[in-house]
Amino acid sequence: MSQVAGRKVMWDARKSNQGKGDMWAPCPFHQEKTASFHVDDRKGYYYCFGCHAKGDAISFVRETENVSFMEAVEILAREVGMQVPERDPKAQEKADRITRLAEVMEQAVQHFRLQLKTAGAAEARDYLARRGLSEAAQERWEIGFAPDAWQGLWDHLKAKSVEDDLILGAGLAKPSQKGGRPYDTFRGRIIFPIRDARGRCIAFGGRAMDPGDNAKYLNSPETELFDKGRSLFNVRAAREAAGKGQPLVVAEGYMDVIALSEAGYTGAVAPLGTAVTETQLQMLWRIAPEPLVALDGDTAGLRAAMRLIDLALPLLEAGRSLRFSIMPPGQDPDDVIRSGGSGAMQKLLDQAQPMVSLLWRRETEGKNFDSPERKAALDKALREAISKIQDPSLRGHYGEEIKRLRWDLFGTARQAQKPRGSGQGRGAWQRRGEPQGPTPGAKQSALAAQSGEVEQRLRESVILTGLLVQPQLLDRFEPELDDLSCTTPDHEALRRAILRHATAEDPPSAVAGELGTDPLETLMAQGHIRVIPALRADADPDETQACIAEEFAKIAASLGAEHEVREAILDIESLADEGLTWRLTQAAEARRAAQKGHEEEEIDFETAPNGAKINRSERKALDALVDGIAFSKPHRTPR
Known part of the structure; x- marks a missing residue:
C-alpha cells in the first residue's frame, strides 16, 4: 500500500x-x-x-x-507485470442484461409512485396515514400503489417500447395460462421498492388492500436481479448507519423497518417474507458483529427466534453473535413505537438477551424437571445444541453459562447451612476447635483467587515490566503482546498503551504520559518481578528476551490445557474413550514441559561470582581436573 x-x-x-x-x-x-x-x-x-x-x-x-x-x-x-484476463463475452452480455432489467425496474418505481397520487389510491393513502407515514416519509421510502387492473403496468411499459422479455424477466408480469396477454404481478396493493446494497431496485413488496386476499404480503418472484434468500430490505441505508455507530436491528416486515427508521433506528433491515437464511446471516455479520433481532411477541415470532438460533450456532465465532429483543405479546416493533414512541423501543433493545439465554429458555420454558430422567433429557438437549458450536473457546464459555443457569434452576431448593454464630454480633459463642472464618483481607488476597488466574497475572507483570524496561524488545514480541488477554484492567490498559507507543522514541515515558505514573509504580512495586534480568545493573538483553519468551510460552501452555479441560467437560459423556484421555494427557504434558524449563535450569546451572551461569557437571569436571593437577605437581624446596 x-x-x-x-x-x-x-x-x-x-x-x-x-x-x-x-x-x-x-x-x-x-x-x-x-x-x-x-x-x-x-x-x-x-x-x-x-x-x-x-x-x-x-x-x-x-x-x-x-x-x-x-x-x-x-x-x-x-x-507488477500481471496480465488481466479478457472479459468473458457471455459475462459481459449477462451484465448488460442485468443493467437493462434494473432500468425497467426504475421505470416501474416511477409508475407506482405516480399511481399513489391518483384518485383511485385514496384508500391506500388513508391506510398509510393511519400507520403514521407522512407524505415526506412516503417519498423517502418511494412507496407506490398498483391499481387493481390486470395490465396497468404492462400497458405503461409497452407504451415506452419496453420489450416483453424484459418485463417478464424483471418479474413485473406473468404469462397467461389461457393464451391471453401477460398480466401484472402486483394488483390492488401498496408497493414497497426493494433495493440492493448498490441502490438498484431489484424487486417489489406489495401489501394487499383487500382484507380477504389470501396473500397479505407479496414479493416479486425470483429473477436474474432478485434472490430472496440473499437480499435484505433497507440493506444499503442500514450498512451506512451501522458504519456510523447505529445498532443493526433485524425486524420481520417492511412496516417494522420503516417505523424503526422513522423513529431514529436507521440501521434496520428485514428478510423478505421468509426465515433468515445462512447467506442473510453472513450479510448481517458483515455489517455488524452483533445484530439485534427484534421479533414479534407472538408464537410465530418466538418460533422464528428458535429457528434462527439453530441456524446461527454452527456459525458463531468470538465477537460474532446475535442478541434477541422480544416484543410484548401481540405487538411488533411498529406497534411498540406507535404506542410508546422511540423510548419504549429503546428500553426493549437495551434488554436484549444473548443467544445462550434464549437457548436456555427454549429448552426449559413450560417444562417440569421433577425426575432424574427429565433432567438428563435437558442435559442431552443442551449438550447437543452446544456441540454445534465450532469454536472450542466459545463452546466452553457456553458450557460454563449453561452450568450456571442449571445451578440456578436446580440449586434453589438446596438451602445452604447458615454459618455457626452468624447474626449474633461480635463476641458470639463459638465451639472450641471450630475453624475461624476468613478475614476480609484474606478474602481479597491473591491466595483466595483462582490459582490459574493468579499465576497468569504474575507472568503478565513480568512480561509488561520487561518490555517497559527494555523497549527495544517490542519488535520481537509485538504479535504475542497483541494476542495476550490480560486478567486485570490495569494490565490491559498497560498492554494497549505499550502497543500504541511501540514506535515512540521513549515508550516508557509515552506510556507514563498517557496513563500516569501510578500504574507503572504499582507494577514495579511487585516483589516477584525481580526475576527479570533487565532489572540488574549488568542486564543482558538476551536474558531478558529469553525470560519474556518463557513467560509467553507458559501462559500459552496453561491456556491450552484449560481449553482442553473445558472441551473434555462438554465431551465427557459422549466421547469417554481413549482419545479423550490422550488429549488431556498431551495438554498436561505440554503444560508440564513449559513449566519445568526454569526449574531444570536452576538445577543444572549455578551462578559464578561474576554473574555468569556455569553448568554444574562441567564445574565438577573442572574441579576434578584442577585437583588432579595439584596432586601430581612435584614438591620443590624453596631456595
Missing part, C-alpha cells in the same frame, strides 16, 4: 516507521500541512484522520486517478 500511495504523497520521515510499514504523510485528498494520512502496510489500508478517506490500494488508485474499478485493477496489474 505504501508503494501505491508513495507516488502521490511525501512521507513524513519523523513520524513514519518504514520497517513496520507504518507510514504518515499529508493527505492527498484534502489540503493540509500536518501528516494525518496514515498507511498500514501490514493491514493493506489507508485512512486520513482529517477527511476520513479510507480504503485499499484499488480504491486509492480509483480516487486519485478518477478511474473505474476495472481500470484501477488493470493499472496495478501492469505495474
